Amino acid sequence: MSRLAEVLASGGQVFTAEFPVIDGPNMAKVERAANRLRPWFDAVNATDNPAATAHTSNVATAIAMQMHGLEPVLQIVCRDKNRLAIEADLSGAALHGIENVVMLTGDDVTAGDEPETRRVFDVDGPIAVRIARTLRSGTYLSGRPLSPAPSFLIGAVENPAAPPLEYRVQRVAKKIEAGAQFLQLQICYHPDRLEQFMAGVVAAGYDIPILPTIVLVKSARPLQFMHDKVPGIDIPQGTIDRVANASDPAEAAYQLVLEQARHALSLPGVRGLHITDFRNDDTLERLMTDVGREPRYQ
Amino acid sequence: MGVGVRLEHLVKGAVWDCRMCGTCVLHSTGMTCPMTCPKTLRNGPCGGVRENGHCEVVPEMRCVWTKAYERTQQLPMPRVWREEYNDLRPPVDNRLKGTSSWANLFSGRDKQVPAGWKADT
Numbered sequence: 001m002s003r004l005a006e007v008l009a010s011g012g013q014v015f016t017a018e019f020p021v022i023d024g025p026n027m028a029k030v031e032r033a034a035n036r037l038r039p040w041f042d043a044v045n046a047t048d049n050p051a052a053t054a055h056t057s058n059v060a061t062a063i064a065m066q067m068h069g070l071e072p073v074l075q076i077v078c079r080d081k082n083r084l085a086i087e088a089d090l091s092g093a094a095l096h097g098i099e100n101v102v103m104l105t106g107d108d109v110t111a112g113d114e115p116e117t118r119r120v121f122d123v124d125g126p127i128a129v130r131i132a133r134t135l136r137s138g139t140y141l142s143g144r145p146l147s148p149a150p151s152f153l154i155g156a157v158e159n160p161a162a163p164p165l166e167y168r169v170q171r172v173a174k175k176i177e178a179g180a181q182f183l184q185l186q187i188c189y190h191p192d193r194l195e196q197f198m199a200g201v202v203a204a205g206y207d208i209p210i211l212p213t214i215v216l217v218k219s220a221r222p223l224q225f226m227h228d229k230v231p232g233i234d235i236p237q238g239t240i241d242r243v244a245n246a247s248d249p250a251e252a253a254y255q256l257v258l259e260q261a262r263h264a265l266s267l268p269g270v271r272g273l274h275i276t277d278f279r280n281d282d283t284l285e286r287l288m289t290d291v292g293r294e295p296r297y298q
Numbered sequence: 299m300g301v302g303v304r305l306e307h308l309v310k311g312a313v314w315d316c317r318m319c320g321t322c323v324l325h326s327t328g329m330t331c332p333m334t335c336p337k338t339l340r341n342g343p344c345g346g347v348r349e350n351g352h353c354e355v356v357p358e359m360r361c362v363w364t365k366a367y368e369r370t371q372q373l374p375m376p377r378v379w380r381e382e383y384n385d386l387r388p389p390v391d392n393r394l395k396g397t398s399s400w401a402n403l404f405s406g407r408d409k410q411v412p413a414g415w416k417a418d419t
Binding site for chain 1: 354
């Protein structure tokens with residue numbers, strides 16, 4: 001059982017994070033990032049060509065993270081891989097003792113810097129979740145056995161703020177049915193929507209740990225970028241202006257993040273947070289301290 | 299291409315922009331073809347739906363699954379079809395592309411899933 005699975009099973013608060021992208025033979029960056037993130041997080045996502053841009057592969061990054069004492073969550077996206085490649089990623093991860101996986105549909109190729117690429121989407125996020133569960137039961141999708149069966153902890157993602165809002169809660173049920181054991185949410189800049197989503201999940205009695213995402217930014221520019229360029233993220237103009245027009249935008253951006261983190265943690269059904277750090281300054285430690293998170297791992 | 303396939307493509311292509319996947323699920327998607335989603339998603343809207351309910355990939359197009367959701371709520375149809383909207387649909391059998399979904403429905407071929415799909419319950 002992975003450490004993340006143990007913490008989830010214990011009922012305690014769970015913090016995960018996004019590992020920065022790696023490009024080329026830069027193990028020094030892996031080491032720096034691992035040292036920075038290790039104390040605070042139960043596990044950290046090794047991303048799979050995030051924002052539809054090519055980087056060091058998800059499995060290679062996850063192995064490198066393990067080498068530096070960080071427990072990985074292997075992210076697998078359906079955009080670049082057909083079902084055979086997804087199964088190969090899962091089997092390869094299992095070979096290296098990687099047990100946490102998170103399966104998602106992924107941004108389209110048009111969101112990235114090689115928009116002329118052929119998109120794959122042979123399967124979608126919920127099917128990918130079920131594929132991971134199928135491998136865990138000891139067979140590939142074909143029914144051919146793989147032995148020993150991997151011990152996966154399977155995650156999925158959901159966007160609580162994208163239309164159709166009233167249907168997003170039902171998607172949680174679908175992902176649980178597919179085999180999801182925890183959910184990481186897309187960053188949500190509409191607190192009311194996150195509240196409604198979580199209230200819906202709790203009211204429906206869906207028993208799954210949920211980790212809303214919080215993104216550490218330093219100014220209004222990345223907020224405007226996310227609003228304009230990242231599919232499924234809408235940031236109210238007032239929120240962007242609040243940072244842009246502040247006398248100290250970096251501090252205003254931090255206060256916004258802290259507010260989001262505290263709000264998310266106050267909601268019934270929320271088990272912790274998933275952190276993406278675009279600041280790379282001392283505010284990660286500050287945020288952890290301000291939300292009452294102690295350093296846990298050496 | 300057989301007569302049946304031509305007829306099906308003629309009717310469903312004109313009315314629903316059918317892509318002849320061979321495993322039709324129109325009844326459970328408010329008569330909205332999921333294969334017209336640029337990502338060909340079979341299990342509902344992705345997280346990239348725009349604020350106005352339009353597609354992440356084709357901004358001028360309404361999200362196929364948002365449309366399907368609304369139609370499922372609004373169109374007169376048997377309740378069982380409406381309830382199937384959120385069903386977990388298996389991966390598409392790409393060998394059936396270009397074949398008649400009517401024939402596949404009749405023969406039960408469209409219900410065949412990979413052996414591992416249901417092995418884990």
